[in-house]
Amino acid sequence: MIPLIYLDHHATTPVDPAVVAAMLPFLTERFGNPSSRHALGQDAHAAVEEARARVASLIGALPEDIVFTSGATESDNLAIKGAARALAGSGRRIVTTAIEHPAVLEPCRTLEREGFTIHRVPVGTDGIVEVGEIEAALEPGTTLVSVMAANNEIGTLQPLAEIGALCRSRGIAFHSDAVQALGRVALDVDAASLDLASLSAHKMYGPKGVGALYVRRARRPRLKLQPQAEGGGQEKGIRSGTLNVPGIVGFGEAARLAHAALDDGEPARLRALRDALLGGLTGSLAGITVNGSLEFRLPGNLHVSIDGVEAETLLLSLGDRFALSAGAACAEAGGKGSHVLRALGMTDSRVYSSVRFGLGRYNARLDVDAVVDALISAVNAARERSAPVRP
Numbered sequence: 001m002i003p004l005i006y007l008d009h010h011a012t013t014p015v016d017p018a019v020v021a022a023m024l025p026f027l028t029e030r031f032g033n034p035s036s037r038h039a040l041g042q043d044a045h046a047a048v049e050e051a052r053a054r055v056a057s058l059i060g061a062l063p064e065d066i067v068f069t070s071g072a073t074e075s076d077n078l079a080i081k082g083a084a085r086a087l088a089g090s091g092r093r094i095v096t097t098a099i100e101h102p103a104v105l106e107p108c109r110t111l112e113r114e115g116f117t118i119h120r121v122p123v124g125t126d127g128i129v130e131v132g133e134i135e136a137a138l139e140p141g142t143t144l145v146s147v148m149a150a151n152n153e154i155g156t157l158q159p160l161a162e163i164g165a166l167c168r169s170r171g172i173a174f175h176s177d178a179v180q181a182l183g184r185v186a187l188d189v190d191a192a193s194l195d196l197a198s199l200s201a202h203k204m205y206g207p208k209g210v211g212a213l214y215v216r217r218a219r220r221p222r223l224k225l226q227p228q229a230e231g232g233g234q235e236k237g238i239r240s241g242t243l244n245v246p247g248i249v250g251f252g253e254a255a256r257l258a259h260a261a262l263d264d265g266e267p268a269r270l271r272a273l274r275d276a277l278l279g280g281l282t283g284s285l286a287g288i289t290v291n292g293s294l295e296f297r298l299p300g301n302l303h304v305s306i307d308g309v310e311a312e313t314l315l316l317s318l319g320d321r322f323a324l325s326a327g328a329a330c331a332e333a334g335g336k337g338s339h340v341l342r343a344l345g346m347t348d349s350r351v352y353s354s355v356r357f358g359l360g361r362y363n364a365r366l367d368v369d370a371v372v373d374a375l376i377s378a379v380n381a382a383r384e385r386s387a388p389v390r391p
């Protein structure tokens with residue numbers, strides 16, 4: 001493997017060595033099925049419950065309100081289809097935003113084909129949804145509001161507490177795709193009045209293929225999700241299937257580490273690195289624009305457009321030394337460029353000249369200095385190539 005400087009923590013994160021160590025026994029001698037009555041099964045059961053308590057503690061939830069899944073894509077599907085269909089007797093209207101992850105957008109599209117009305121609230125050029133716009137969209141028959149906590153491209157943080165309070169006062173279920181916020185900023189299900197929240201382990205130094213859905217069970221009126229996977233009745237019948245014990249144990253350990261890192265000033269450390277990155281770029285290059293609010297943003301996120309430079313080409317020239325993403329995420333949106341950047345009203349040239357940086361736990365100042373230097377050379381070279389030839 002080539003030693004890359006990894007700056008793509010919104011796509012995934014490396015698994016923390018402590019997480020690997022916690023998981024290993026559950027792939028070898030502690031292999032029991034947590035549903036089995038014998039000692040091996042009960043050992044696995046106890047480990048799953050400890051992990052459940054740790055994940056719950058990270059978001060201020062009760063352990064019994066955590067449902068383990070195969071990842072946030074499943075959690076989003078379960079939350080949105082499960083809640084919308086269960087509540088269809090009271091209405092068939094869902095309010096969400098224009099900048100959600102495809103794991104929210106696609107289930108909404110499916111519901112639309114089933115006759116539900118989906119209202120997609122726009123965002124401003126700062127990438128933040130206005131609470132007033134949400135309020136205006138809450139017409140009679142609205143049963144569910146889904147707003148992501150932090151955006152996976154531009155890192156903007158949404159006003160969850162205000163939106164949650166609004167939903168609570170109207171008796172409307174409130175869901176958030178909280179994947180990018182989890183472990184990166186403080187997130188509390190009570191402070192945000194959340195009824196449902198989607199979580200994933202692999203964006204916070206845990207393994208891939210495991211996630212959770214927070215489901216507030218004490219909610220009045222009670223929210224009884226329609227299960228998407230039916231079978232043996234695991235996870236209180238909300239999500240059947242033998243539990244991924246090693247993955248869940250890893251998720252629990254990752255949650256414990258994230259909690260400690262949040263308390264230990266990791267967000268401030270990342271924000272300082274991010275500010276050094278931005279300062280390094282703007283100090284030496286003209287034509288750098290930050291996309292979305294810098295203030296209300298994940299500490300480790302930077303998303304910029306670089307005038308006159310094609311991001312894909314730029315990243316190709318850096319790709320064997322730095323793991324970075326072009327901000328437009330073309331593949332995901334079928335070649336049309338990011339729906340998120342479009343929602344900010346960005347022009348084509350700004351969309352295709354944008355780069356996303358995602359800083360994380362193992363990044364240090366040296367990594368930032370290295371990518372700044374490399375980008376300055378690459379951008380200057382690209383601009384020289386495309387500069388008009390003087391007569």
Ligand SMILES: *Cc1c(COP(=O)(O)O)cnc(C)c1O
Binds near residue numbers: 071148200211
């Ligand atoms: C990564 C991501 C998902 C999907 O999570 P998986 O666990 O990979 O299925 C959903 N929403 C957001 C905002 C994400 O960043």
